[in-house]
Amino acid sequence: MAEESGNGRGYLAERGWRSWAFTLDHKRVGAMYLWTTIFFFLVGGVFALLLRLELLSPQARYFSNHTYNVFFTLHGSMMIFLFIIPAIPSGLGNFFIPLHIGARDVAFPRLNIASYWVFAAGFLVIIGSLVAPMDTGWTFYTPYSAKSTSAVTTLSFGLFLIGMSSILTGLNFIVTIHKMRAPGMTWHRLPLFIWGMYATSIIQVIATPVIGVTFLLLVAERVFGVGFFDPSKGGDPVLFQHFFWFYSHPVVYVMILPAMGIISEVIPVFSRKPIFGYNAIAYSSLAIAFLGFLVWGHHMFTSGMSPLANAIFSFLTFFVAVPTAVKVFNWIATLYKGSITFESPMLYALTFIFLFIVGGLTGPFLGALATNVQLHDTYFVVAHFHYTMMGGTVMGFFAGLHYWFPKMTGKMLNEKVARAAWALIFVGFNVTFFTMFIVGVRGMPRRYAEYLPKYQVENVISTIGAAVLALGILVMCWNFLQGLRKGPPAPGNPWRALSLEWQTPSPPDTENFREIPVVTDWPYSYGKPEGPVA
Amino acid sequence: MSAPTPGHGDPRVAFETAKLGLWTFLATEVLLFGALFAAYTVFRVKYPALFQSEHLKLNRVLGTLNTFVLITSSLAVVLGVDAIRRGKARLLEKYYAATVLLGAVFLCVKYVEWTGEFHHGRYPGTNIFFSLYFMMTGLHGIHVILGMGALTYVVILSRRGRFSGTYHTPVEVVGLYWHFVDLVWIYLLPLLYLIG
Numbered sequence: 001m002a003e004e005s006g007n008g009r010g011y012l013a014e015r016g017w018r019s020w021a022f023t024l025d026h027k028r029v030g031a032m033y034l035w036t037t038i039f040f041f042l043v044g045g046v047f048a049l050l051l052r053l054e055l056l057s058p059q060a061r062y063f064s065n066h067t068y069n070v071f072f073t074l075h076g077s078m079m080i081f082l083f084i085i086p087a088i089p090s091g092l093g094n095f096f097i098p099l100h101i102g103a104r105d106v107a108f109p110r111l112n113i114a115s116y117w118v119f120a121a122g123f124l125v126i127i128g129s130l131v132a133p134m135d136t137g138w139t140f141y142t143p144y145s146a147k148s149t150s151a152v153t154t155l156s157f158g159l160f161l162i163g164m165s166s167i168l169t170g171l172n173f174i175v176t177i178h179k180m181r182a183p184g185m186t187w188h189r190l191p192l193f194i195w196g197m198y199a200t201s202i203i204q205v206i207a208t209p210v211i212g213v214t215f216l217l218l219v220a221e222r223v224f225g226v227g228f229f230d231p232s233k234g235g236d237p238v239l240f241q242h243f244f245w246f247y248s249h250p251v252v253y254v255m256i257l258p259a260m261g262i263i264s265e266v267i268p269v270f271s272r273k274p275i276f277g278y279n280a281i282a283y284s285s286l287a288i289a290f291l292g293f294l295v296w297g298h299h300m301f302t303s304g305m306s307p308l309a310n311a312i313f314s315f316l317t318f319f320v321a322v323p324t325a326v327k328v329f330n331w332i333a334t335l336y337k338g339s340i341t342f343e344s345p346m347l348y349a350l351t352f353i354f355l356f357i358v359g360g361l362t363g364p365f366l367g368a369l370a371t372n373v374q375l376h377d378t379y380f381v382v383a384h385f386h387y388t389m390m391g392g393t394v395m396g397f398f399a400g401l402h403y404w405f406p407k408m409t410g411k412m413l414n415e416k417v418a419r420a421a422w423a424l425i426f427v428g429f430n431v432t433f434f435t436m437f438i439v440g441v442r443g444m445p446r447r448y449a450e451y452l453p454k455y456q457v458e459n460v461i462s463t464i465g466a467a468v469l470a471l472g473i474l475v476m477c478w479n480f481l482q483g484l485r486k487g488p489p490a491p492g493n494p495w496r497a498l499s500l501e502w503q504t505p506s507p508p509d510t511e512n513f514r515e516i517p518v519v520t521d522w523p524y525s526y527g528k529p530e531g532p533v534a
Numbered sequence: 535m536s537a538p539t540p541g542h543g544d545p546r547v548a549f550e551t552a553k554l555g556l557w558t559f560l561a562t563e564v565l566l567f568g569a570l571f572a573a574y575t576v577f578r579v580k581y582p583a584l585f586q587s588e589h590l591k592l593n594r595v596l597g598t599l600n601t602f603v604l605i606t607s608s609l610a611v612v613l614g615v616d617a618i619r620r621g622k623a624r625l626l627e628k629y630y631a632a633t634v635l636l637g638a639v640f641l642c643v644k645y646v647e648w649t650g651e652f653h654h655g656r657y658p659g660t661n662i663f664f665s666l667y668f669m670m671t672g673l674h675g676i677h678v679i680l681g682m683g684a685l686t687y688v689v690i691l692s693r694r695g696r697f698s699g700t701y702h703t704p705v706e707v708v709g710l711y712w713h714f715v716d717l718v719w720i721y722l723l724p725l726l727y728l729i730g
């Protein structure tokens with residue numbers, strides 16, 4: 001495990017926009033996805049702050065009701081479709097899957113850069129749709145979305161393109177993981193990040209086309225007067241909801257599984273202990289991907305499904321909690337008696353576990369039929385969703401960014417600033433969203449610009465929290481930029497990790513490995529005197 | 535569970551890789567049409583009488599003709615793949631060009647059918663059955679056009695001498711895609727034309 005000084009050419013060496021726009025290097029494609037998705041994360045965050053600003057007072061003070069609707073639609077759509085779905089899989093996944101499995105690139109490099117440009121076309125169309133911004137919420141429910149005068153057709157087309165790019169990426173990863181592994185890299189020696197990405201890719205490939213055709217049908221409904229979702233023509237608006245959630249529930253696992261993969265990488269490195277229950281974590285990813293396809297109906301308990309369907313979906317929903325809990329227990333068991341250090345990636349990873357437990361445990365209240373009817377469409381749902389998605393996925397993403405920053409850029413971050421940003425984010429997040437649990441149980445409905453005055457205290461607290469959270473994220477971004485500009489050079493393996501990407505120089509050469517490594521052990525043999533990989 | 539053999543430049547591995555990629559893509563396509571088939575099932579169960587009466591208005595003769603056209607085109611693809619496996623690039627080009635031609639015939643017949651429906655005042659918005667008919671055959675038609683484009687591209691590559699008995703991955707992969715397009719039609723015919 002000798003540290004190599006990069007005497008090959010780092011992947012960043014080539015200059016000029018052409019070297020990026022037409023690159024076949026998975027690392028560059030990943031980096032382009034990261035820049036793009038982080039940009040949309042910040043834009044979506046600005047919309048969130050505007051929403052919180054409006055909610056300072058019970059009356060609509062700063063924006064009209066319509067503007068408020070537009071803002072929460074844009075916040076939701078951008079965060080979901082342009083940030084949280086592509087960020088980890090297409091960004092970090094693209095960068096690290098080939099490095100993790102000991103390959104020079106993904107299976108189809110041309111398809112890979114094509115998927116980025118399809119994604120770019122998609123977000124350009126979406127930006128174009130802002131001339132008549134959407135006001136339907138990110139769920140596009142018919143019949144309103146079929147009648148709304150806003151640019152539903154344009155936005156649907158943009159999302160269709162985004163979905164296509166997501167399918168191409170997933171397809172590429174499935175084939176890459178099957179066919180490109182280095183000699184000796186058996187399935188049970190794969191880093192758990194790869195297992196998470198594999199399960200994610202399967203969902204992307206199988207679920208995304210359904211939302212694609214749903215958007216096509218919605219457009220056909222608006223343009224040709226097709227009546228699938230229109231009761232006056234014999235159609236069924238609930239069918240739209242079925243189609244929508246058949247994609248959009250599994251896709252929350254597209255959001256969370258890669259983050260869980262990152263956590264499974266970070267925890268053993270900073271506990272200096274082998275991961276506990278490798279097989280359980282690996283196969284629970286596949287179990288989540290499988291079960292995730294069977295629970296979409298729990299978004300529709302109040303939409304008028306049959307009581308039997310409601311009961312079955314409710315029951316199945318509890319099953320998803322099992323593999324999820326299996327992962328959490330295994331991470332905690334990995335921590336047990338480890339030599340834990342609290343570098344910034346580890347802080348975010350532990351935050352993930354903490355917040356995800358809160359988010360996860362509030363899930364069954366919504367999955368259970370009886371309590372769901374009370375809590376449906378209240379701020380409790382908003383809080384639960386943000387605890388799992390922001391407290392889970394985004395914290396996992398931040399953990400990954402801090403963990404892999406030295407590898408991706410060849411520079412080290414300022415650790416003190418990183419920890420300060422973490423503290424602000426942790427406090428701000430909990431102040432913002434925990435109050436939403438309380439106000440939700442007290443009955444405040446989501447998605448309205450106005451609310452009853454009795455909820456004002458919680459809303460003011462929540463808005464203050466949002467400001468702290470935003471400050472923390474700004475500090476973190478500033479730290480990234482400072483690190484990029486003048487961070488000290490990173491060694492090949494600053495965290496003394498064993499997975500293959502750390503055996504390359506920082507930043508890695510264009511061809512990743514001078515020689516394809518031969519793998520003789522799994523990447524979690526921490527606590528032994530000699531690192532056994534490669 | 536063994537790891538793949540070393541040497542990612544190995545043409546056999548590259549072929550397997552491309553094939554797995556296309557099968558994964560076909561899984562996506564199945565789900566794309568799957569949603570429409572699901573909608574079909576829902577509405578047919580809901581309105582059996584409507585489906586019964588409306589499907590009689592479709593032109594079964596042209597539907598059957600198109601089925602023969604597509605099955606013949608699939609045969610041409612098989613013969614084309616067989617030709618290049620034996621190293622006969624010129625023969626491959628002929629068979630694939632014939633497939634493109636048959637695809638064009640299919641589209642022309644479809645055009646005649648659609649204009650006939652429009653002529654009788656039957657549009658995508660007329661009722662649920664015709665919504666399904668136009669959406670399903672329309673989406674399938676788009677796939678036929680894409681397939682024809684891919685086949686043409688293979689013919690162009692072949693004329694440039696890119697394929698041989700040992701390397702012909704795009705030929706096989708595009709052929710596989712065309713079979714899928716054909717297969718979708720095999721399902722569409724009975725579901726739309728032959729309900730009664």
